[in-house]
Amino acid sequence: MAKALKILFLLGLFGALCAAGITYGIYYSVKDKIPTVDELKDIELRIPLRIYTADNQLIGEFGDQRRTPINYAEIPLDLENAILSAEDTNFYHHPGVDVFGLGRAVVQLITTGQKQGGGSTITMQVARNYFLSFEQTFTRKFTEIFISLKMERELTKHEILELYVNKIYLGNRAYGFEAAAQVYYDKSLAELDLAQLAMIAGLPKAPSRYNPVANPSRALIRRNWILQRMLSLGMIDKEAYQTAVEAPITAKNHGVTPDIEAGYIAEMVRSELYSTFGDDLYSTGMTVYTTIDSGRQKAANTAVSNGVLNYDARHGYRGPIETRIDLVEASLEEQQDVLKNISGFEDWETALVIATDEKTASVRLSDGKQTTLVWDAIKWAKPYIDEDYQGKMPVTVGDVLVPGDIIRLRPDSELGWKLTQKPKVQTALISLNSKDGAIQALVGGFNYYENKFNRITQSKRQPGSNFKPFVYASALSRGYTAASIINDAPVVFNDSSLASAWRPTNDGGKFYGPTRLRQALYRSQNIVSVRLLDELGIRPTLDFLRRFGFDPDELPHNLSLSLGSANLSPLQIATGYAVFSNGGYQVQPYLINEIIDRNNETLFQANPVTVCVTCTALEKTTDDETQMGLFDTIGGIRSLPIAPQVLDPEVNYIIYDMMRDVIKYGTGRRALVLSRDDIAGKTGTTNDGRDAWFSGFNGDIVTSVWSGFDNSSPLGRGEWGGSVSLPPWIDYMRYALQGSESSFVPKPSSLVTVRIDPKTGERSLPGQADAIFEIFRKDNVPPERNLNLPMQNNILGNESQEEKQENNALENLF
Structure with missing residues (x-):
């Protein structure tokens, strides 16, 4: 007996030694994969980049893993209990490895030849997820055990x-x-009920198999099994169990849902930061706060959308989507499949016309539901011929739609659904705080997800007459006045930089003769602008335009500059107009206000150059500083917090006052609907109406709107800056200015107002009935006139006798 016990002891000892040796051998082979203590305590989760507005509304999220880390105190008790009941009931009592669970898994593997599961604890799952792959090998399993x-x-x-x-x-x-x-409930964990918490607690075992959206029946079985486990373990009472088990499935795929649509802005931020951080940008948990105002951004989105759709409707209906459905041959299921496979815009619907009568149409939506389109939702659809011409207005629904047509609908607050079509024209809008350059709203096109090309920053188009105020500012800085006379008459220029002799004309071909600069600006007279630049000289004017942030090397070096032939982005134009808005100071547009890391530490804080009218000394900028880009260098601050004054306040105010007349009397008259006396602006339309602009401002905010086709096709007959781009500007500014006091550009006390003769720009005679008031710089006030002396010519801008003869000859020629 003793001998037998001794043998058993030796065999046991040998077995133990073998087991220890095997264990050590396995440990030695995998020890390099076991993390150090520091690595265990310094685990970093992959957290996506998140971008917000200035008022904390989510704009976008970038990263392959959507994650919002929480600490233990934030885990709801019901969720913890649901997880433990489903994954590891003995979690608080085992040392990281459940020996009995592993034993069961081994027996199952031996007896069935297949891995049945049940051996992994929560600790082992953490070890596998953080430090290992998901390969099914014994080596990985042993490594997992050691790490646990x-x-x-x-x-x-x-x-x-x-x-x-x-x-x-x-x-x-x-x-x-x-x-x-x-993702599944569009709520935080704290807002979920017991049934919802049990549902997501069932996902770790097999996220695809028990997905409540993709496999609701399996997910329901899994959820109710977890609830039953919680009940049997005393984690919930019978009443809570019964309520939860009877609850319907409410999960949906909410994905990443921004609080506000601003795709162009999110991409601008992502692109800029990627150049600095690379791929780490998507996983290190940075949060970016932009300068965007969410209310203004929503207003900009609506203004651009309405402007594009209104233009598109004016030019006619291009017909249904090319694909048609045979209502007899195609089954209902086949019809729905076709509708679902046609891409559309958010909130729009793809629909099938199934029946029509004289004034209504019955349509089936992509979800299978039927609705009726009323005549008011259809009657706009004149047949499209081209951008200049449309067919006759329809009389009945049959003139527009026939059964089998696949059409697009957009929601309408009064009509329910309205017939629509994907527009081809584009509009872009940018709005700045003119005091520091903060971008408060930006829309780079009609729909970011349809076309990601950002027309605010990436597109350079001719601004046309939208550029004229910069040339006029140059003239006022060099002694011209708002009353200076330029002859608006036909003229021919033989410019060596142009291909042939150039005969500029006004829109409509009309000539006004001797014209004051104020009139010429609000009428947008081309001849005056060209003659003015010719008198000023191209090189001095190009040098002057640096003050508005323009690079002379990027501008045309010929007289066409006066008509806005330069290729400039809306961002550049808005930046230039900000000088007029803020009293003559150069600011730099910026979009990123703050960047914080995963630990809430500030990585970057914007320090923009800002207008400071009370500062006694203004630092001068270097050329490099005046050409600063859209964003600052990450981790640094701008070297000049005080915006440099680049335009004389007197000149600036006179230009502002002249552009107020653009709205009162000129091409921007539609903006009178805003009933604001503080707004000023300028339209712009290029040759053949290929680009349409409106830029406008008051003393705080500047907004520029561009419209056109990406392929530079003409916008069509009767379309101008005032008809295409001004309406979205009005819609946006109506919101942006609502409830605010008038904000006028500051008027220097040194300016002088005198009465002048409106025909000559001279000082008016005493008692002159048609005299008007004009604003002058003190040194440019016209001298008083004596009734006994002949009228004096205004030297600046009046023609010589030879010029008059030449222009009279040209008038006869034309």
Whole structure:
């Protein structure tokens, strides 16, 4: 007996030694994969880049893993209990490895030849998710066990559970339970009820199989099993169980839902930061706060959308989508498949016309529901011929739609649905705080997801007459006045930089004769602008234009400059107009206000150059500083917090006052609907109406709008800056200015107002009935006139006798 016991002892000892040797051998082979203590305690989750407006509304998120980390204290008790009941009931009592669970898994593997599961604890799942791959090998499993044992020695149970809750994959790009709550329920964990918490607690086992959106029946079985486990373990009472198990499935795929549509802005930020951070940008948990005002951005979105759709409707209906459906041959299921496969815009619907009568049409939507289109939703659809011509107005629905047509509809507050079509024209809008350059709203085109080309920053188009105020400012700076006379008569220029003799004309071909500069600006007279630049000289004017942020090397070096032939972006134009708006100071547009890291530490804080009218000394800028880009260098600040004064305040105010007349009497008269006396602006339309602009401002805000086709096709007969771009500007500014006091550009006390003769620009005679008031710089006030002396010519701008003879000859010629 003793001998037998001795043999058994030796065999046991040998077995133990063998087991220890095998264990050490396995440990030695995998030890390099076991993380250090520091690595265990310094685990970083992959957190996406998030971009917000200035008032904390989400604009966009970039990263392959959607994650919102939480700490243990933020984990709802019902969620913790649901996780433990589903994944690891013994979590708080084992050392990281459940020996009995592993034993069961081994027996299942031996008896069935297949891995049945059940052996992994929560700690082991954390080890696998953070430090290992998901390959099905024994080596990986042993490594997982060793890491789990070490984690249990170095971390508390709460720390391990916190890692699990934040790391585990739960389907639909959601990593962690907080992200899953947002993806499936569009709520935070704290807002979910017991049934919803049990539903997402069932996802770790198989996120695709138990996905409540893709497989609701399986997900329901899994949820109710977890609830039953919670009841049997005493984690919930019978009443809570019954309420939860009877609850319907409410999960949907909410994905990443921005609070506000601003795709162009999000991409601008992402692109700029990627050049600095590379791929780390998408995983290091940076949060960016922009300068965007969410209310103004929404207003800009609506203004651009309405402007584009109104233009598109004016030019006629291009017909249904090319694909047609045979209502007899195609089954209902086939019809729905066709509709669902046609791309559309958010909130729009793709619909099938199934019947028509004289004034209504019955249509089936992509979800299978039927609705009726009333005549008011259809009657706009004159047949499109080209951008200049449309067919006759329809009389009946049959003139527009026939059964089998696939059409697009957009929601309408009064009509329910309205017939529409994908527009081809584009409009872009940018709005700045003129005091510091903060971009408050930006829309780069009609729909970012349809076309990601950002026309605010990436497109350079001719501004046309929108550029004229800069040339006029140059003239006022060199002694011209708003009353200076330029002869608006036909003229021929033989400019060596132009291909042939140039005969500029006014829109409509009309000539006004001797014209004051104020009139010429609000009438947008081309001849006056060209003659003015000819008198000023091209080189001095180009040098002057640096003050508005323009690079002379990028501008035409010929007289066409006066008519806005330069290729400039709306961002550049808005930046130039900001000088007029803020009293003559140069600011730089910027979009990123603050960047913080995952630990809420500030990585970058904007320090923009800002208008300071009370500062006694203004620092001068270097050429490099005046040409600063859209964004500052990450981690640094701008070297000049005080915006440099680049335009004499007297000149600036006179230009502002002249542009107020553009709205009172000129091409911007539609803006009178805003009933604001502080706004000023200028339209712009290029040759053949290929580009249409309106830029306008008051003393605080400047907004520029461009419209046109990306291929530079003409906008069509009767379309101008005042008809295409001014309406969106009005719609946006109506919101932006609502409730605000008038903000006039400051008027220097040194300016002088005198009465002048409106025909000659001279000082008016005493008692002259048609005299008008004009504003002058003190040194440019016209001298008083004596009734006994002949009228004096205004030297600046009046023609010589030879010029008059030449122009009279040209008038006869034309």
